[in-house]
Amino acid sequence: MVNKTVKRNKIAARGVVILGTILASSAIWMSVVNSVKPVSVTSSPSSDVSLVITPSITNNDVASTIVQPAVPLQSVVTTQTTTPKQTISRLRTRGS
Amino acid sequence: MSGTVEIVRSFAAMNTDVETIVWVPASDRTSGEKALLHVQEFFTEVEANLSRFKQESELSLLNRTGGFPFHASPLLFTAVTMAKEAAQMTGGIFDPAILPDLLAAGYDRSFEKLSDNAESPVYQLNGRFTWQDITLNRDLSTITLPAGAGIDLGGIVKGWTVDRVSEILKDFPGYAIDAGGDIKLGGRMEDGDPWLVGVVNPIDEQDNLTILELTDCAVCTSSTQRRRWKVDGVTAHHLIDPRNRKPAISEVFSATVIAESAAIAEVIAKTALILGPDEGMQFIRNHPGVKGILVLSDGELLRSADFREVECVR
Numbered sequence: 001m002v003n004k005t006v007k008r009n010k011i012a013a014r015g016v017v018i019l020g021t022i023l024a025s026s027a028i029w030m031s032v033v034n035s036v037k038p039v040s041v042t043s044s045p046s047s048d049v050s051l052v053i054t055p056s057i058t059n060n061d062v063a064s065t066i067v068q069p070a071v072p073l074q075s076v077v078t079t080q081t082t083t084p085k086q087t088i089s090r091l092r093t094r095g096s
Numbered sequence: 097m098s099g100t101v102e103i104v105r106s107f108a109a110m111n112t113d114v115e116t117i118v119w120v121p122a123s124d125r126t127s128g129e130k131a132l133l134h135v136q137e138f139f140t141e142v143e144a145n146l147s148r149f150k151q152e153s154e155l156s157l158l159n160r161t162g163g164f165p166f167h168a169s170p171l172l173f174t175a176v177t178m179a180k181e182a183a184q185m186t187g188g189i190f191d192p193a194i195l196p197d198l199l200a201a202g203y204d205r206s207f208e209k210l211s212d213n214a215e216s217p218v219y220q221l222n223g224r225f226t227w228q229d230i231t232l233n234r235d236l237s238t239i240t241l242p243a244g245a246g247i248d249l250g251g252i253v254k255g256w257t258v259d260r261v262s263e264i265l266k267d268f269p270g271y272a273i274d275a276g277g278d279i280k281l282g283g284r285m286e287d288g289d290p291w292l293v294g295v296v297n298p299i300d301e302q303d304n305l306t307i308l309e310l311t312d313c314a315v316c317t318s319s320t321q322r323r324r325w326k327v328d329g330v331t332a333h334h335l336i337d338p339r340n341r342k343p344a345i346s347e348v349f350s351a352t353v354i355a356e357s358a359a360i361a362e363v364i365a366k367t368a369l370i371l372g373p374d375e376g377m378q379f380i381r382n383h384p385g386v387k388g389i390l391v392l393s394d395g396e397l398l399r400s401a402d403f404r405e406v407e408c409v410r
Contacts, residue, residue, distance in 0.1 A: 073136055075107035077129065092304065094277035094296035095319020095350050096112055096251070 100269060100286055101125060105132035109139040110147070110254050111206050112276025116261075119270040119286055128268065135261040135273070142257045145171055146249050148195065149206040155249060159195065159221070163243035165233070173237050175249050175256065176230065178359065182252055183227035186367040186379075191338040193229060195246035196221040201343055202327040203334050221246040224341065250334075254278055255316060255362035262358075280314040280358045292408065298322075298350040298391055305391065309408045314358035318365040319350035337370050344370045347393050351376060354387040354406065364388070373398055 100119045107114055116135050120128035145154045158166045168176070179192040198204075199221055223244035230247065231240040241247065258273050258280045265271035270283035272291055281291040290311040294304035298321040308315065320343075323334040337344035351369040355361040364386060368376030373392055380388035380400050387406065390398040 073107065073133075073140060075105055075136055077106075077132070078104045090115060090117075091272060091274055091279060091281075091291065092277065092294040092296050093279055093315050093317045093352055094301065095298060095317050095322040096254070096276040096278060 099123075101128075102286065103128040103132060105129075105136060107136050107139070109136070110143050110250075110257070110275065111149070111208070112254075114139060114276070115272075115274045116265075117270075117272040117274075118265055118268045119283070120268055131264050131268070134264050138261050138264070139257055139275075142171065142253060142260075145169065146175055146253050148246070148248055148250070155247065158239060158241065159246035162221075162241045162245050165236070165238040165240045168237055168239045170237070173232070173234075173239065175253055176239055176247065177232060178256060179247070179249055179252050180227050180230055180232065182359070182363040186363060188226060188228075188338055189367045189370050190252075190363045191227050191336075192247045192249055192252070193225040193227050193241075193245060194336040194338050194341070195248040196223055196225065196244065197336050197338075197341040198248055198334065199246075200341075201332045201334075201336065203323075203332070226338065251278075251318070251362050251366060252359055255314070255357070255359035258314065258358040278314070278316045278358050278362060281310050282312055284311055295352050295389065296350075299395070305397065306389070306407050308354070308406045310354065310406060313354055313356060314361045315352065315354045316358055316361035316365050317350055317352040318362070318369045320344065320346065320369065321349055335366060335370060346370060346372050346376075348373055348376055348390045349393050350391045351380075352389050352391075353380060354403075355383070356385065360386075 099122045101122045103118050103120060103125060105116045114136075116132050118128045118132060144150065147153050148155055148159065150156060154169055154172050158168065158172065176192070182190050183192060204220070221244055223242070225242055225245040229242050229245055232238075233240070254275050255278050258275050258278055261273055262271070262280045262282060265273070266282055268283065270285055270291075271281070273280045277296070279293060281293070285291055290309040293308045293310055293315055295306050295308065296317070297303040297305045298319045318335060320333045320335055324331055326332070332343045335344045336342065337346075346369055348369045351365040353361040353365040353368065355364060364380060364383060365388070368379050368388060368390060370376075371379055373390055376390055377388070377398050377400065380386055386400075387403045388400045389403050392398065
């Protein structure tokens, strides 16, 4: 009987430890989650981002020289309002 | 410039990545998109006609017609005229007629195909020629090369194309054209600040050596650390020194030049690199309004006197 009570107490104690660990982990996790500020996607004009892929624009308008490119122009076009800093990082001069 | 949007068009041309950017009023996106489409079309047109890597280009036709007058389109005639003027300006250090030497050094196909031995070069040339061997007849619009001669217009034509397409974009509040590091900028960024451009460290391309604040100008870089390949275990690169007809051996790893025109910046950068630190910097200083920075093989940086005026990180 005494052994059974001791065993139950051990199990209960272990349960408390596990529960405590879970709660502590959750608290840490929630603090991390809460520390990340939500990104506004509706209130700022800087979220107005669209991506248009134009794989099949043909080059019909250029007529001044001998060779006309036969293949469609391949390109990626983006339209967006951004902070200037985003633009900066793209421009780098290097040997070519 | 509140209420403006940025439109970016990215594409591949002239064996490099091209990125074009315009700031336009939000109500006028369509005009910005159309303008950037025209920019891409112009790049494609120039490449189709003036690439030495394209079998059917007009430049390749000229390079296969040595010994005879070649009736050139206005585009080719303009480009070759410009290249001859650049050669004269640099005392022949920039020389479009070094193509046979470039082929001899192993650069006989576009760079991404250099390791592909199955690919045949567009043509083979031999002989030693200079820009003075190129004969232009403006009245007849003909170009005559000696038999065995050939022209490479690579870098200068890319710079010239950047200059030309900037005319398409000049009326927008701000624009940038970046053709593989040959950059032209107009107006300002959205907040009214100058454009910022990183100068890549030739030793570590992830690193910027400095940041430049620029507007209404061009900036170009020449480097021996890119477009390198090996021939019989020996490393070669694409910048030929016309004085010995070999890839230049220079203490300058890279030269970055700021000028009004991308074609001029490209030519001065290449020339300064080939000339080496002292002569190269002197060459930059000899051109009013031109600024430059040389990166030496030991990591030392040489700046022209007014270069620091455009640096925002020093």
